[in-house]
Amino acid sequence: MNVLAQLNEAMDFxxxxxxxxxxxxxxxxxxxxxxxxxRRMFSFLAGIPLGEYIRRRRLSVAGxxxxxxxxxxxxIAFELGYESPEAFSKAFQAMHGITPSQARKKNVVLKxxxxxxxxxxxxxxxxxxxxxxxxxxxxxxxxKKHITLQFEGVNPQMKTLAEKLTPEVISELKxxxxxxxxxxxxxxxxxxxxxxxxxxxxxxxGVATTKTESGNYDMLHVEPSVWAVFEVxxxxxxxxxxxxxxxxxxxxxxxxxxxTGGPEILWNESPDTTKIDYKSEIWIPVSKKAI
Numbered sequence: 001m002n003v004l005a006q007l008n009e010a011m012d013f014x015x016x017x018x019x020x021x022x023x024x025x026x027x028x029x030x031x032x033x034x035x036x037x038x039r040r041m042f043s044f045l046a047g048i049p050l051g052e053y054i055r056r057r058r059l060s061v062a063g064x065x066x067x068x069x070x071x072x073x074x075x076i077a078f079e080l081g082y083e084s085p086e087a088f089s090k091a092f093q094a095m096h097g098i099t100p101s102q103a104r105k106k107n108v109v110l111k112x113x114x115x116x117x118x119x120x121x122x123x124x125x126x127x128x129x130x131x132x133x134x135x136x137x138x139x140x141x142x143x144k145k146h147i148t149l150q151f152e153g154v155n156p157q158m159k160t161l162a163e164k165l166t167p168e169v170i171s172e173l174k175x176x177x178x179x180x181x182x183x184x185x186x187x188x189x190x191x192x193x194x195x196x197x198x199x200x201x202x203x204x205x206g207v208a209t210t211k212t213e214s215g216n217y218d219m220l221h222v223e224p225s226v227w228a229v230f231e232v233x234x235x236x237x238x239x240x241x242x243x244x245x246x247x248x249x250x251x252x253x254x255x256x257x258x259x260t261g262g263p264e265i266l267w268n269e270s271p272d273t274t275k276i277d278y279k280s281e282i283w284i285p286v287s288k289k290a291i
Contacts, residue, residue: 225262226286230251
């Protein structure tokens with residue numbers, strides 16, 4: 001079964017169980033991938049997190065039921081998993097702009113959020129340079145900051161983190177670096193929805209090392225893993241953001257690999273990002289998908 005068919009079969013399973021307690025583990029098995037990989041892929045392709053998609057679908061169906069069926073609001077609320085009719089009413093009004101009671105009236109406007117299916121579109125046809133690297137465990141030593149994700153433009157939170165890299169600090173950190181990727185790195189870790197603007201995560205700037213002493217620096221331990229490494233060349237940050245999009249939309253579905261949930265690493269060639277062919281590398285931890 002191909003990836004597209006598996007994704008659509010998983011979505012069909014979710015749709016058939018919308019008004020029940022959806023067994024998402026079964027959806028992941030149908031899609032043939034891990035929970036982490038499925039959620040990340042879904043968020044990028046659909047543009048919203050999986051949980052938010054299910055919530056909107058349920059509220060859309062709730063609107064239809066209120067207009068077409070003689071069903072109590074309290075029964076719908078509990079059927080959809082809300083703790084109280086008030087909680088359901090608040091969520092319903094946030095989406096539809098009216099209360100569940102008002103939705104029973106004629107000539108009211110409701111929001112329709114249609115089921116999602118994945119369809120084949122013509123993509124690719126452009127080369128992507130990548131390599132697969134196996135690495136034993138290592139540590140990231142540097143500075144850590146809890147930030148929110150921003151896809152477009154330069155993230156000001158990242159800028160303030162980078163400002164800690166004085167020439168003296170850079171020299172000291174580079175003296176600790178003794179393993180790939182070599183140089184100053186940006187590391188994203190401990191995130192749930194890496195493909196959604198506003199997601200919170202831990203961001204590090206530092207170097208890779210097998211040393212276990214961090215001194216006055218923050219440290220992140222990285223487990224042994226297989227890494228997919230993508231080479232990027234072009235205007236910063238547009239080329240980088242475009243490559244991220246192509247990894248999710250093109251490479252992952254066809255590669256036979258899935259994301260593991262580990263930290264993701266970015267190497268940039270220099271602090272000067274004005275070069276037209278600015279070079280970067282994206283390192284993401286992956287594992288072979290079960291056949």
